[in-house]
Amino acid sequence: MSKKPKSGLAPAPVKSASNPAELKALSVCASHGNRASELLEILHDVQHELGYVPESVLPVIANAVNLSRAEVHGVVTFYHDFKREPVGRHTIKICRAEACQSMGTDHLCKHAEKSLKTDMGGTSPDGSVTIEQVFCLGNCALSPAILIGDKLYGKVDAKRFDEIVAGLSKETAA
Amino acid sequence: MITVYVPRDAAALSVGADEVASAILAEAVKLKKQVRLIRNGSRGMLYLEPLVEVETPTGRVAYGPVTPGDVADLFKSGFLEGKSHKLGHGLTEDIPYFKKQERLTFARCGITDPLSIEDYIKYDGFKGLKNAIDMKPIDIVTEVTTSGLRGRGGAGFPTGIKWKTVHDLKGDQKYVACNADEGDSGTFADRMLMEGDPYCLIEGMTIAAIAGGATKGYIYIRSEYPHAINVLKEAIEIARKANWLGDNIQGSNYSFDLYVRRGAGAYICGEETSMLESIEGKRGIVRYKPPIPAIEGLFGKPTIINNVMSFAAVPIILDKGGEFYKNYGVGRSRGTLAFQIAGNIKQGGLVEKAFGVTTRELVEDWGGGTATGRPVRAVQVGGPLGAYLPESKFDVPMDYEEFAKVDAMVGHGGLVVFDDTVDMAKMARFAMEFCVLESCGKCTPCRIGSTRGVETIDKIIADDNRAKNMELLADLCVTMADGSLCAMGGLTPFPVMSAVKGFPDDFNKPGKNKFLAEAAE
Numbered sequence: 188m189s190k191k192p193k194s195g196l197a198p199a200p201v202k203s204a205s206n207p208a209e210l211k212a213l214s215v216c217a218s219h220g221n222r223a224s225e226l227l228e229i230l231h232d233v234q235h236e237l238g239y240v241p242e243s244v245l246p247v248i249a250n251a252v253n254l255s256r257a258e259v260h261g262v263v264t265f266y267h268d269f270k271r272e273p274v275g276r277h278t279i280k281i282c283r284a285e286a287c288q289s290m291g292t293d294h295l296c297k298h299a300e301k302s303l304k305t306d307m308g309g310t311s312p313d314g315s316v317t318i319e320q321v322f323c324l325g326n327c328a329l330s331p332a333i334l335i336g337d338k339l340y341g342k343v344d345a346k347r348f349d350e351i352v353a354g355l356s357k358e359t360a361a
Numbered sequence: 362m363i364t365v366y367v368p369r370d371a372a373a374l375s376v377g378a379d380e381v382a383s384a385i386l387a388e389a390v391k392l393k394k395q396v397r398l399i400r401n402g403s404r405g406m407l408y409l410e411p412l413v414e415v416e417t418p419t420g421r422v423a424y425g426p427v428t429p430g431d432v433a434d435l436f437k438s439g440f441l442e443g444k445s446h447k448l449g450h451g452l453t454e455d456i457p458y459f460k461k462q463e464r465l466t467f468a469r470c471g472i473t474d475p476l477s478i479e480d481y482i483k484y485d486g487f488k489g490l491k492n493a494i495d496m497k498p499i500d501i502v503t504e505v506t507t508s509g510l511r512g513r514g515g516a517g518f519p520t521g522i523k524w525k526t527v528h529d530l531k532g533d534q535k536y537v538a539c540n541a542d543e544g545d546s547g548t549f550a551d552r553m554l555m556e557g558d559p560y561c562l563i564e565g566m567t568i569a570a571i572a573g574g575a576t577k578g579y580i581y582i583r584s585e586y587p588h589a590i591n592v593l594k595e596a597i598e599i600a601r602k603a604n605w606l607g608d609n610i611q612g613s614n615y616s617f618d619l620y621v622r623r624g625a626g627a628y629i630c631g632e633e634t635s636m637l638e639s640i641e642g643k644r645g646i647v648r649y650k651p652p653i654p655a656i657e658g659l660f661g662k663p664t665i666i667n668n669v670m671s672f673a674a675v676p677i678i679l680d681k682g683g684e685f686y687k688n689y690g691v692g693r694s695r696g697t698l699a700f701q702i703a704g705n706i707k708q709g710g711l712v713e714k715a716f717g718v719t720t721r722e723l724v725e726d727w728g729g730g731t732a733t734g735r736p737v738r739a740v741q742v743g744g745p746l747g748a749y750l751p752e753s754k755f756d757v758p759m760d761y762e763e764f765a766k767v768d769a770m771v772g773h774g775g776l777v778v779f780d781d782t783v784d785m786a787k788m789a790r791f792a793m794e795f796c797v798l799e800s801c802g803k804c805t806p807c808r809i810g811s812t813r814g815v816e817t818i819d820k821i822i823a824d825d826n827r828a829k830n831m832e833l834l835a836d837l838c839v840t841m842a843d844g845s846l847c848a849m850g851g852l853t854p855f856p857v858m859s860a861v862k863g864f865p866d867d868f869n870k871p872g873k874n875k876f877l878a879e880a881a882e
Contacts, residue, residue, distance in 0.1 A: 224660075226642035227625055231584070258643075265644040266625035268584055280585075284546030285741055286777045288791070289704035290732065322628060322745075322795065323544055324585050325552040326372050327777065328407040328702065328709025337587040341375035 211236050212244035216251035223252040226262055230269055239270040267321075275310040275317035277355050280334040283320045286327035291344075295331050296320070298345040303352070315356060362395045363441045364416035368471070370403035370556050371588040372549065377428060378411040384429040385413070388436050396441070402557020404471035405711030406458050414453055417443035423453040458708065458727055463689060465697050466673045467713045470557035476595055478603050481560045487605065489679030493568045494613045501572040502528050505675065507683030509695030514540055514631075514668030515743060515772040516848070517694075517761045520675075526655040527573035527663045536664040537570045537578035537617075538640065538654075539672055542624050542631040544583060545744025547775030550699040550711055551669035555582070555589040558673075559596035563606065563619060565672030568679055570617040573665045578617060581636050583624040594621050628799035632847045633666045635801060646801045647847045670699060670773070691717035694760040694771075702728045704741075704777035716771075721755035724778055735780035739788075739864065743772025745795055746852035748859035749785065768859060770852075785864035790818040792856040800849055807850025810841040814857065824872020831868065834861070 215232045219225040229248060234240050240263055249259040263269045281299060283292055296307060299318050303311040310317040326332035329341030333348070340351060367373075367382040382398060389396040404412060409425035413435075422443035424435060431448060438446045450456050464470075473480035481487065493501050506521025527535060539562065543551040555562060566578050582590050597619050600606045608616045622640050624630050630639045634648035637659050658664025674696060678686045687695045694716035700723055702709050707729035714723075720740055724730070731737055739749045748769035750757075757763055764771045779788075793814035800807045814837055820830045838854035845851040861868060 222642075224640075224642040227639065228623060231623055231625065261644050262642070265646075266627050268624075268626035285745060285788070285791070286547045286704040288788075289777060289779045289783065321585060321626065322799070323546045323548075325543060325549040326375050327547045327549055327704065327775070328706065328711075329372055329375055329410070330704060332375065334585065339371045339375040339588070341372060 206243070208237055208241055209244055209247045212247045213251060216248055221251050221253070223254050226252060226254070226259065227266070230263060230266075234269060239273050242271065276315050277335055278317045278319055279352075280319050280321040280324070281307075282322065282324045282326075282330070282332045282334075284323040284327075286323075287331040290330035292331040295343060295345060295348060299348060302345075302349060316352065362397050364397045364399060365441075366399050366401045366414040366416075366421070367411060368403045368557075369400035369475070369588075370410075370553060371586070372407050372553075373403055373410040373412070374588070376410050376426065380429045381411045381413065381427050381432065384432040388432050392436060394436070394441060399474050401473060402470045402475050403553055403711075404453060404459060405467065405553065405713075406456065406708075407710040408706075408708040409450070412453075413440075415440055415443055419443070420452045420454060423450040423456060424448045425450065458710070458712075461727075462713050463697050463715050464713045465677050465686070465689070466561070466670065466699060467554065467558070467711065468677070469561065470554060473558065475557050475559055475592060476599060478560065478599060478605070481558075485680060486560055486676070487564055489676035490564045490568055490605075491611070492679050493571050494611065494615060498528055498572045498574065501568060501679065504683045505572070505678060508674075508678045508686040509683075509690070509693070510671065510674055510678065510686065511694070511761065512668060513670030513674065513698065513773065515545075515746075515770070517771070520667060520671055523655055523667070524569065524572050524665055526653075527575070527665045530656065530663045532574070532663045534577070534660075534662050535573055535575040536659040536662055537566050537573065537575045538633075538637065538659055538664050538666045539566055539578065539580040540631060540633060540636055540666060540668050541580050541582040541586075541589070542628075542636060543586070543669070543773070544628040544631045545746075545773055545775055547703040547741065547777035548701050548744060548773045549703070550701055550774065552586050552589050553711055554669060554673050554699075555586070556592050559593050560600065560605070561673045561676055562593070562669055563596060563600050565675035566619060567606065567610065567615075567617050568675050569665050569667065569672060571615050573663070575663075575665065576616055576618070578619045579622050579640050579659065580619065581622045581624060581630070581640055583630075584626055585624075590621060590623060597621065627801075628795075629801045629849055632801075632849060634847070636666070637664070644801075646803050647849075649846070668773070689715035690760075691715075691758060692760050692762055694762070698759065698771070698774040700759070700774045700776060702776050702778070705731045705733055705780050706778045707732050707734075716760050717758045719756050719758055720750060720776065723776055724755070728778065731778060731780040733780050733782075735782065737778055738781040738783055739779045739785060739860075741777040741779070741788075741856065742775070743770040744775055745792060746770075746848060746855055747772045747775075748855045749788065749863055750859070751863035754863075768855070768862075770855065785860040785867040786818065786822050786870075787867075789857045789860040789868075790815060790822070792853055792860075793818060796849060796853040804844070804846040804850060806841045806844035807846070807853070810837055810845075810850060811853060813837060814841075814853075818857075821868055822870075822872070827869075827872075831861070 412425035511517040630645040635645040639645040796811035
């Protein structure tokens, strides 16, 4: 039985990892010294490994870092970055902040939704691409900007967007 | 061997710098030319990116914007000898956009290889820290106070006073925390410095640590900046190995270590207390003040919190003295600010200039007007919580107090330019919508007020009881400004009311419900 979390909330029920995702989460926690203060880093790493943060790993993480399940749930749901459902193979973050608006990002967003046949926040029917709105990628002098993984693109109009997406499917096929 | 520079800055990469670098290397191999390629930071002339520079006996010669398709032609016209070409701009330092600046904080950015400590030292790096090591901590604080440096994150609080508070406190553990959650649209100075001159930030934070008596520091960088995160992590490792961080820095009695923490896509974490919560691994909920973070900050300990630009201004202050820095600027706004010209702009980029320069100079002289070629109608200064300036206010000098007088704020120095196709009622609605999405939810004026704000502006646009709803909106803005816990809800009224006051016609169009119709599409 783990010691009572500092918050005074009930500790997460002890739960041993029973599937690969949970085992992965445990090892990520361990690599961060099971420190509650590194919860954001832990969640980033779990998402990097699993593609999203499944519900089933929350009690495992809570237990490992000695927080209540509610506290971990609270953190996961507070931050836009953490996904609670699986997403497409690629996530395209389209900037919708003011600078990109001044260069027609509204039009780009509509184009993206139409060409990928999904709404903002959704995944294309073939499961390849998720599109997501973000507010500022720090590329405001070369608007509109999008971010795919760690790759930033500037001056993205509808035509360039289509070329980039076509490049992604080629990458996936290769 | 000829040295060629192609930036590794994220903005340059976003328009193909990697592809250009590969093309240059491939062409050099093909033509059997000896080329040494250095991936520098950006010079800040983002409209010219990818900006390729070639080292020549008379200085570095600039070419840009270069595409991979231009490379063969550049070689053919002799760019390795700095010869002329249609993409050529002559000596980089003579380009008026660059030459007219006053670069103190960004003095090295774009010149050096960001990760080379040798480069950093060659261009005056660590001089400030060396001085600081030999000074009494209180004298460091005094020097910063003398410089007149004020918080560059937007609030403009005197940095020296903040440091003094932490210096005067006793404590077994104190911290330094750097706010690199640069979430404001139209700002990229923090990102450029972190990617282009990371040791400058490390040096500034180390000086702060010595002044305040801290031994640990955190840099909180937003997850939208993967390049900056990687560069800083690498730079910290290198600095540690070279003993510019860690125990007994350069043989002194001072020890300081530094860690990078990633954000997770929450704008509110740029608010300092919310950032502290986030570094502690919690929801980014704003804290009540008092206690101020200088007294009870990270993990409840005394903490010096500053923005990237504030810390990065410190090395030169400790190198050349507070008086030197203070000689730049106007009124109570001393030193320089890295202005960022963005949005619908022909020549977007970073312009470091002493306070006192005007919006018009930045947008017209440096920016060259809009990218679309249409007239400039509005400029939002200071991020999503800053006011929209109509043309009549373009000549107000950039000065914290002068801007406050016209209900605007200088903020972080970001300028987002809009042409005459902008619908300001829509932008006012967006300001409220952004607050709905990004409010931490702790206080009612921000959490509920923003939602009511969106609804009210929708009614105004639809000409539903317009006069009454305009009154209601103004009243709501007063409630949000006076009643919110932090700047998120407290400053959202700025863009909204500045749009209402500066662009009344946009709120008075026939009630076609244009935006709702668009949204319903």
